[in-house]
Amino acid sequence: MSQVTMTVNGKEMSGDAEGRTLLSQFLRETLGLTGTHVGCDTSQCGACVVHVDGVAVKACTMLAMEADGASVDTIEGQAAPDGTLNALQQAFQDHHGLQCGFCTPGMIMSAADLLKNNPKPTEAEVRHHLEGNICRCTGYHNIVKAIMAASGQDVSSIAAE
């Protein structure tokens, strides 16, 4: 066991980790941040996407020790401290961008990564960027619509309500 320290959602946090402890496991089981979901554990589904030093990665396919000293952002850090949703989260609510909600943390974190680098993506760019995020309810249309809306674009012509 070694001590691993990272800045999670702006706050320094530490815990013990083995070599094999995954970042997803460390966030969920050691730090208690269970918003990061583990769907497949094989880096296919994207439910575990978090940002490490500002870049979206799959937390199930990164070691906790690899993130030692890094800045990590998770779904828990997206809303304001008083619970007010950020623009992307609010758009998911407004446009029914979730059904069961299991994939949502990863969808939000992947979408935030996209919008940071490409503030006005086309629908095709949104769909392409989400190729590593799988929604088991197949609710993609409204996820795409929510992301387009969060980027300030007119979504009246996108997909079906």
Add this chain to the structure above:
Amino acid sequence: MYNFDFEKPSTIADAVSALGTEDAQALGGGQTLLPTMKQRLASPSKLVSLKGIAEMQGICTGDDGALCIGGATTHADVAAGAGAYAGLAGLAAGIGDPAVRARGTIGGSLANNDPAACYPAGALASGATIVTNAREIAADDYFQGMFTTALEEGEIITEVRFPVPEASNYQKFEQPASRFALVGVFVAKYADGVRVAVTGASEDGVFRWSEAEAALSGNFSADAVADMAPSADGLISDLHGSAAYRAHLVSVLTRRAVAAAN
């Protein structure tokens, strides 16, 4: 996965030293190695992360005009930074998905030499030089069959040098679940001839399709290879596609790559 020791050295010398331990294994981005370890198909005693080595990061242009890419450079960084070699940047931009590209590295991909990975096709078609902590290896000598390379135990890919072609393109027919290449073809046109490398298709891993190279070196157009396909002998046959189907894909993707490169 089984437990292991973890080290993250900051110099190549320290990494080589750390890899001297029995059953130690270098860790690039871990996008293949960690899933393999979860399946208990690999159980190293120690992982040595190469991500902390600054001199193995980034892209530059050498004195001879070649593109030099550090072994620990991620696919995302190659996609964004290898604009001087559009075919290679396009290849990197199509690997896996955005989160995988943010972690996976060129050195890791080439060291693993998965028979369906994209980078082996890019390196072989470019006649790239694989630079390690110990020596320089020509791509033609480097790839030695499925998951097999010229690398010795504990040898690290520190840099890969790509001569920049006049025209190039990579076409991948994706296996949609894994996003690996069912078949991928990289075409690169140099002043002294055209090189065509195929991944995903052969039981011997990445290979050069010499008949197509000869035809394209004389006439760099899709018509030059219109009626050609490699023999299906020795090609992979599995639940995703028969050997004959893969041979057909090689033909189609080669034509598409040439058309896109022109």
